[in-house]
Amino acid sequence: xxxxxxxxxxxxxxxxxxxxxxxxxxxxxxxxxxxxxxxxxxxxxxxxxxxxxxxxxxxxxxxxxxxxxxxxxxxxxxxxxxxxxxxxxxxxxxxxxxxxxxxxxxxxxxxxxxxxxxxxxxxxxxxxxxxxxxxxxxxxxxxxxxxxxxxxxxxxxxxxxxxxxxxxxxxxxxxxxxxxxxxxxxxxxxxxxxxxxxxxxxxxxxxxxxxxxxxxxxxxxxxxxxxxxxxxxxxxxxxxxxxxxxxxxxxxxxxxxxxxxxxxxxxxxxxxxxxxxxxxxxxxxxxxxxxxxxxxxxxxxxxxxxxxxxxxxxxxxxxxxxxxxxxxxxxxxxxxxxxxxxxxxxxxxxxxxxxxxxxxxxxxxxxxxxxxxxxxxxxxxxxxxxxxxxxxxxxxxxxxxxxxxxxxxxxxxxxxxxxxxxxxxxxxxxxxxxxxxxxxxxxxxxxxxxxxxxxxxxxxxxxxxxxxxxxxxxxxxxxxxxxxxxxxxxxxxxxxxxxxxxxxxxxxxxxxxxxxxxxxx
Numbered sequence: 001x002x003x004x005x006x007x008x009x010x011x012x013x014x015x016x017x018x019x020x021x022x023x024x025x026x027x028x029x030x031x032x033x034x035x036x037x038x039x040x041x042x043x044x045x046x047x048x049x050x051x052x053x054x055x056x057x058x059x060x061x062x063x064x065x066x067x068x069x070x071x072x073x074x075x076x077x078x079x080x081x082x083x084x085x086x087x088x089x090x091x092x093x094x095x096x097x098x099x100x101x102x103x104x105x106x107x108x109x110x111x112x113x114x115x116x117x118x119x120x121x122x123x124x125x126x127x128x129x130x131x132x133x134x135x136x137x138x139x140x141x142x143x144x145x146x147x148x149x150x151x152x153x154x155x156x157x158x159x160x161x162x163x164x165x166x167x168x169x170x171x172x173x174x175x176x177x178x179x180x181x182x183x184x185x186x187x188x189x190x191x192x193x194x195x196x197x198x199x200x201x202x203x204x205x206x207x208x209x210x211x212x213x214x215x216x217x218x219x220x221x222x223x224x225x226x227x228x229x230x231x232x233x234x235x236x237x238x239x240x241x242x243x244x245x246x247x248x249x250x251x252x253x254x255x256x257x258x259x260x261x262x263x264x265x266x267x268x269x270x271x272x273x274x275x276x277x278x279x280x281x282x283x284x285x286x287x288x289x290x291x292x293x294x295x296x297x298x299x300x301x302x303x304x305x306x307x308x309x310x311x312x313x314x315x316x317x318x319x320x321x322x323x324x325x326x327x328x329x330x331x332x333x334x335x336x337x338x339x340x341x342x343x344x345x346x347x348x349x350x351x352x353x354x355x356x357x358x359x360x361x362x363x364x365x366x367x368x369x370x371x372x373x374x375x376x377x378x379x380x381x382x383x384x385x386x387x388x389x390x391x392x393x394x395x396x397x398x399x400x401x402x403x404x405x406x407x408x409x410x411x412x413x414x415x416x417x418x419x420x421x422x423x424x425x426x427x428x429x430x431x432x433x434x435x436x437x438x439x440x441x442x443x444x445x446x447x448x449x450x451x452x453x454x455x456x457x458x459x460x461x462x463x464x465x466x467x468x469x470x471x472x473x474x475x476x477x478x479x480x481x482x483x484x485x486x487x488x489x490x491x492x493x494x495x496x497x498x499x500x501x502x503x504x505x506x507x508x509x510x511x512x513x514x515x516x517x518x519x520x521x
């Protein structure tokens with residue numbers, strides 16, 4: 001974590017803000033809010049500060065109550081406004097500056113003088129948007145205005161307003177807006193009640209009734225984790241008994257936001273209720289096991305190196321399936337077995353003991369029949385033969401079963417050639433990591449030099465890589481191919497840190513912090 005001089009400035013005009021930013025010459029981490037700050041906002045600021053990657057980054061928080069996202073009769077005029085209290089919380093949490101523009105600064109000449117964003121109906125008309133017509137159009141329009149004025153490097157959002165987060169991600173993706181989005185989990189008080197600016201509207205008696213919202217959702221998740229079916233009727237009865245008027249109560253796909261009965265994948269149990277005149281929302285994610293990430297790709301694409309770093313950064317178990325095939329290949333070579341003699345191969349693998357030891361992500365070692373073969377399996381001889389061994393059905397089936405047992409409970413990232421297609425076809429995220437043969441040959445040469453192995457030339461290495469690609473992609477059993485749902489990442493010209501950042505961004509677009517929190521550094 002980087003620290004710098006506390007700035008603590010409050011700007012109200014665009015001109016003041018832009019003049020100051022030009023003097024700083026710093027990248028901006030932007031946290032947009034409507035004010036009424038609470039511990040949930042404080043958490044976002046603290047996380048932004050904790051995960052700064054550069055000492056010159058500035059954390060800028062905006063306070064703007066956006067009239068475009070309030071329908072007629074909603075609480076625009078009533079919405080909490082206390083700049084002094086908000087500033088005290090923001091600065092104490094680590095914000096460097098606050099931008100609190102008025103309406104004319106954001107929409108000079110009025111909103112009708114500017115383009116407006118219309119959110120696709122397939123996203124807008126789900127959950128909150130079904131009752132709040134035009135709400136997310138107003139959210140999308142103002143975020144584009146704010147981004148245009150500030151030009152941040154990174155945008156920080158909370159996962160409590162999940163539908164809003166999904167819409168903004170989609171908006172940035174479709175408009176190719178080069179701003180990274182980081183989201184952080186819903187924060188709750190000691191009773192489990194989600195922090196919200198609108199909580200201040202509740203009377204003491206309403207607050208007691210409102211507690212049934214998080215309680216019922218938490219209980220439903222607990223039951224789900226025990227293998228029981230979510231009973232929406234039971235939850236609805238609890239709400240009604242506590243005088244909560246239900247706006248919606250649904251299990252939905254977390255990305256399309258449409259109702260789903262497929263609980264085998266990540267789902268969202270979401271609810272919106274009225275407690276008196278106060279509208280409250282809450283949700284929880286439902287997942288039958290911990291996440292699995294599958295990283296496939298050809299030899300020399302840098303899978304092992306970056307997957308180890310990814311596992312360490314996010315706290316996953318690291319499964320190097322390629323090392324497992326290499327270990328079996330080493331065993332066959334060291335016992336002078338003909339790679340085409342399947343009977344002998346089956347015999348030697350009959351009582352195979354294959355395990356990873358030492359959980360250090362840098363020094364993870366592989367043992368076969370109690371022999372440490374971590375270094376031996378990287379030899380050119382093993383490399384030249386591993387494709388021949390890996391294509392054999394018995395070997396493939398044996399190691400696939402072992403890999404699936406290891407990944408039974410999830411919480412794992414695995415890399416190889418057929419992870420997303422054969423080993424973990426139901427992985428929550430599938431990546432196809434690749435690079436050009438020329439790039440991979442250069443990387444292979446560096447690795448061989450580092451390990452003390454000789455090679456003839458980079459050109460010969462490139463030729464070998466192309467031949468192996470052909471073998472891997474043409475084999476009949478579990479060939480190397482990009483899974484249908486996989487996201488392709490071409491790493492030419494990227495260093496490990498660049499690839500890791502990209503992988504984490506992709507991961508977070510699929511798996512929220514609430515489901516799999518990033519470990520503290």
